[in-house]
Amino acid sequence: MRLEWLEDILAVAETGSFSGAADRRLLTQSAFSRRIRQIEDYVGVELFDRTHKPIRLRPTTEAQREQILMLNSALRQLVVDLRRGERITSNRVVIACQHALTATRVPALVQQMPTTRDGIYVRLRSANLDECVGMLLSRQADVAIVYQLPDERNEVGADFLEELMIGTDRLIPVSNAPLPKAPALTEHNGEIPCITYPPDVFLGRVMERKILPFFNPGLRHVPKVETALTLAAVEMAAIGMGVAWVPESLAHDRLTAGTLVDLSEVLPSCDMQVMAMRVQGKPNLAEGIFWSRLQAV
Incomplete structure (x- = not known):
């Protein structure tokens, strides 16, 4: 019928x-x-x-x-x-991004997307770094937005991935209060209670390579709780569970409000780059428009 x-x-x-x-x-x-x-x-x-x-x-x-x-x-x-x-389908761009970037950088980028007669549809998929790259390579995402260390390059699919640096950030130690002065720290054997990341996620690897080896010899990193989510690490630091290393952009509002304290003058921190990646080739309409916006940024 x-x-x-x-x-x-x-x-x-x-x-x-x-x-x-x-x-x-x-x-x-x-x-x-x-x-x-x-x-x-x-x-x-x-x-x-x-x-x-x-x-x-x-x-x-x-x-x-x-x-x-x-x-x-x-x-x-x-x-x-x-x-x-x-x-x-024809006007949709799928963006895979690390959890912290989903909450900080990406919303502003999406807001700046130019519109067309039929509109541009954006689908955000939040995941860890390896999953973001995997979605990109398997064509489940059009663009990946991820953190990268300045001295590192993504070797997976490097021959057919196009990369664009769209910003910088810092991984900084934060707590709900300043660290005690040296005598008090000495009384506690220089122990720093810390919120840690699993070793198989990006920030866990950054901690192992760029943070822990640069601890002051008089201080000792003592894991108290482990999480793969930076948003959870921020919340746990804010209620005093320990020091968390989080992207500065993610902690910005709490640092401004005074509910978190930046401890990078005492504890190690490191620079990070915000990278956009896509598979080389002919993009669809929405991907091309979004990538042009990233290039303008």
Whole structure:
């Protein structure tokens, strides 16, 4: 059963004549009559009582009128949804980004996206670094936005990935209070309670390479809790569970408000780059527009 056939049946029921229904459906009366016969041949029964003036639905058809109305409405909506879905697919950019960047840098980039007549649809997928690169290489994402150390380069797919540095950040130690002075630290054997990251995530590797080896010899890193989420690390530092190393951009508001203290004058910190990556090749409309925006940044 076609959508146009359902609308033909309803047009006859509402106008009470084939000529009136033909006018509504923008057809000649002969063309409309042929289509009504085609519908009845397909169904195998007469749908209209032609002996009555005005023409009305036969009782069996009238009993299904509500169902016909519902089907007509549902099919119309399906057509709208399918067309909209096609626009979304062609105008959609999927961005994979590390958790901290999802909460800090990426919203501002998305806000600056220029619009077109049909709009640009952005899908954000938050994950750790390896997952972001994996989504990019498997074409589950169009662009990846991730942290990278200045002296490192992504060797996975380096031959066919295009990279663009779009900003910088610092991994800094934060706590809800300044560290005690040297005598007090000595009384506690120089122990610094710390919120740590798993060794298999990006910030865990950064801690191992760029933070822990540069601890003051008189201080000792003492893990208290481990999390892979920088947002959780910020919250735990804010309630006094220990020192957390987090991106400065993520801690900015709390540092300004005074609920966190930057300890980088006492404890090691390191610089990081914010990198955008995409697979080389012909991008879709939305990816091309988003990448152009990143280049402008």
